[in-house]
Amino acid sequence: xxxxxxxxSRVICKSGTSVKIECRSLDFQATTxxxxxxxPKQSLMLMATSNEGSKAxxxxxxxxxxxxxxxxxxxxSTLTVTSAHPEDSSFYICSARGxxxxxxxxxxxxxxxxx
Amino acid sequence: GENVGLxxxxxxxxxxDNSIINCAYSNSASDYxxxxxxxxxxxxxxxxxxxxxxxxRQGQRVTVLLNKTVKHLSLQIAATQPGDSAVYFCAxxxxxxxxxxxxxxxxxxxxxxx
Numbered sequence: 636x637x638x639x640x641x642x643x644s645r646v647i648c649k650s651g652t653s654v655k656i657e658c659r660s661l662d663f664q665a666t667t668x669x670x671x672x673x674x675p676k677q678s679l680m681l682m683a684t685s686n687e688g689s690k691a692x693x694x695x696x697x698x699x700x701x702x703x704x705x706x707x708x709x710x711x712s713t714l715t716v717t718s719a720h721p722e723d724s725s726f727y728i729c730s731a732r733g734x735x736x737x738x739x740x741x742x743x744x745x746x747x748x749x750x
Numbered sequence: 751g752e753n754v755g756l757x758x759x760x761x762x763x764x765x766x767d768n769s770i771i772n773c774a775y776s777n778s779a780s781d782y783x784x785x786x787x788x789x790x791x792x793x794x795x796x797x798x799x800x801x802x803x804x805x806x807r808q809g810q811r812v813t814v815l816l817n818k819t820v821k822h823l824s825l826q827i828a829a830t831q832p833g834d835s836a837v838y839f840c841a842x843x844x845x846x847x848x849x850x851x852x853x854x855x856x857x858x859x860x861x862x863x864x
Binding site: 676 | 784796851
């Protein structure tokens with residue numbers, strides 16, 4: 636079946652630094668990628684949607700200059716958390732969808748801790 | 751809002767029992783629904799899906815029921831096993847201008863006791 640690889644699985648960074656999270660579709664072309672954030676004991680909240688070669692569409696309340704999304708190819712999307720602060724500590728999850736497909740394949744998530 | 755997810759609904763069952771997890775959705779334009787299982791520290795794992803032109807779909811040990819009249823979705827797990835312990839989320843494809851995006855429900859914590 637479809638597989639999405641997300642790296643790193645865990646990252647600890649200092650406040651003020653930037654962190655990049657990668658999401659790769661291994662055996663299909665991901666025309667659309669979604670990025671979610673999940674706080675402890677809460678549901679997944681959609682941050683942004685990106686289509687290959689286009690600018691990402693951000694959900695209301697999500698700062699596009701802080702959460703930079705790049706979807707330069709059909710198999711790779713990246714989320715960069717810029718100038719991270721402790722309140723950005725969360726579980727970030729990507730999902731990918733192929734052209735014409737109904738299904739969504741999720742990555743394994745990245746636990747970001749900002750100290 | 752009233753529910754910020756700090757008190758997820760919980761369901762505790764004995765191994766071998768059947769489990770029913772419920773979900774209410776709000777968007778009548780949603781046309782595709784998915785149930786996910788999420789174990790601690792992992793991404794959501796697909797369980798079963800259903801389109802709005804159906805009211806029931808069965809998989810291995812799982813059944814999803816869709817009632818569009820009251821906008822209600824349920825997941826039935828037969829002969830629940832300890833390995834089924836996880837958080838379960840329903841998700842809806844919002845349709846319309848939001849076509850393609852998934853909106854997740856609050857989640858239910860399922861605990862299966864041996």
